Amino acid sequence: MVLLTWIAEVAAEPLVLEPADRRVERETNTWSLGATDEDRSSLSVAEVVAAFERTAAAIRERIRDLGFSGTATFYVWHDEHAGQLRCSIGSVPPDALPFSGTYVASDDLSPIVEGFLADSEPGCIVWSDLDDVPSPQEKTETETEIMLFGVWVSSVGASR
Secondary structure: OHHHHHHHHHOOOOOOOOOOOHHHHHHHOEEEEOOOHHHHHHOOHHHHHHHHHHHHHHHHHHHHHHOOOOEOEEEEEEEOOOOEEEEEEEOOOHHHOOOOOEEEEEOOOHHHHHHHHHOOOOOOOOHHHOOOOOOOOOOOHHHOOOOEEEEEEEEOOOEO
16 A cells, blocks of 8 residues: 555655745645555545545644644645646645646545546556647637646645
8 A cells, every 4th residue: 555655654744835935835845646556456535535634634733833824735636647646735725726727626535536546557648538739720719628627625724
C-alpha cells in the first residue's frame, strides 16, 4: 500500500504559507503521487479518500500549531496526462486555486480517486481519445471547448 504511505507523508513535508509569494507556495507545497499496479487493483476508493482526509486533518492541526491565521486550502486533483494524483496547499480559498484551466471545486474526492485508480494506462492517452486539431481557418470561437476538471478541496486554515 505504497500510495497510502505517500499520502500520509504529505502531512509531514515542508510547508510554506506565504500569501505574498504564491510561486514559493506552489513549488514547496505540491506533490505528485503515483500508484503501483498492485495499489490500483487492491485499494478501494474509500481507503484512498480516508487517507487524504486524515492527511487534511493533520495539515489543519499543523497549520493551527504554526499560528497561521489566514485562509489555507488543501486540494487534490487527478493529472490524467501524468497518470498521477497531485495535491497541494495554498493560502487561497477554493475558488482561487492556481490553475490555468477551468476547474470545479468539490468536497467529494471519490470521483477523482475512482478515475485515478481505474486508469489502466497511467500517463498514456489512447490514440482514439485524441481529437484532430482543426486548422486556424476551420476553428471558430464556438468550437473551442472548455475542459473542466474536478478538484477536491479541504479548508485547512484558521479562516474558513
